Amino acid sequence: GVSQATEEKKNMSPVYKFTYFHGRGIGEVARQLFFLSDTPFEDVRLVGEEWMKIKDQSPWGHLPWLEIDGKVLCQSFAIARYLAIQFGFVGKTPFESAMVDALGDQYKDYWNDMKPFFMPMYRQNMEGMKEEFEKKKKDVGEPARDKFYGILTKEYKKNGSNGHMVGDSLTWIDLVVVDHMGVMDHYVPGFLDGFEEMRDLQKKVNANPKLAEWIKKRPHTPQ
């Protein structure tokens, strides 16, 4: 009967448990994919000393990790891609998926370039940090930004400036880029002004009603 079919479907749905810091970082994209697809998940957020206490017993010694019916999967973008495939956020062809992947890896390269700037950026309002922040912004942040957002702008225009980085559907790279833009807007207002195509992407992605709903109800963290 109907109830049996429902029970079977419930039994077939995997149980997801996602463990990360209490923050957005590289974990946020997975949470967004769950919410956008109406998939229940346990959203474990480690605060304070909790991570250091369990680090040595954790699967790979870093966060995030995902459990799917108890089976462990590590590495933020392997997790994001796995969920995106399950829920339909990887583009419509193998070529599109590859471009999403390529932009994801380019984002990681940008992240590595930006690393020396991030710490002064987070600490810019602490005593004596202002000068270091300004110096690293000029020497590290701006060149890294110009290189990465230049690439993004080129790809976005090539794709028709249609509200998506790749193809004509929302993909996980849209979520990664736009969330990061929000972080930079928070810490360095004006940092991304002048990248008009990226502002267009940001506006259009954030207009997604389901995403807007998540952004309103999620725990609020600066990054």
Add this chain to the structure above:
Amino acid sequence: PVSLLAMPSYKLNYFDARGLGEVSRQLFILSGTPYEDNRIPKDQWPALKEKYGFGTLPVLEVDGKQIPQSLAIARYLAKEFGFYGANAFEAAWVDALADQAKDFLSEMRPYFVIAMGMAEGDKDKAKAEIALPAIKKHFDLFEKAAKDNGSNGHFVGSKLSYVDILISEFVFSIDSFMPGSFDAFPTVLAVRAKVTSIPAIKEWIEKRPKTVT
């Protein structure tokens, strides 16, 4: 039978090096797929940079359409040719190990630039403080993965995947700088032995251009 006319034309653009391009070359070879192995001399690169969307190499051209980023390329080819695990979860594990391997390379970079004479520094100090800890941290993980997978000569599942090739090549490169670096990781070395025993790969390794990296 697949018509040759139905196959896309493939061109892999990279430097004359193994590096991040080699995994894709071996995927072509393993699948018996013809491809153009375009090796760009370093001095020609600045003038050609503009041609490539992200300004980096490698770039794969599939019927002229570009895919940049080494692992995006490797994954695309692995999917096409069947070297991407037997199901979605295995594929995700292949990707996770590949990303971990790339993290490993990033951590090794400060050692490499000194070891290759591209930056000032004490080579022995860099080895002790950068290279050896990075190798231990990441290869403990790879060793465990290979063991947990049943010590069957693969990191994931029961068939060759692109991460078997990727990590095997990193082992080869680093061993050439620091012989014996992976003696403590016999299950990883067994994966490399299995990859390199494939006749087509064995033949390729013998005849491929000999480069430092």
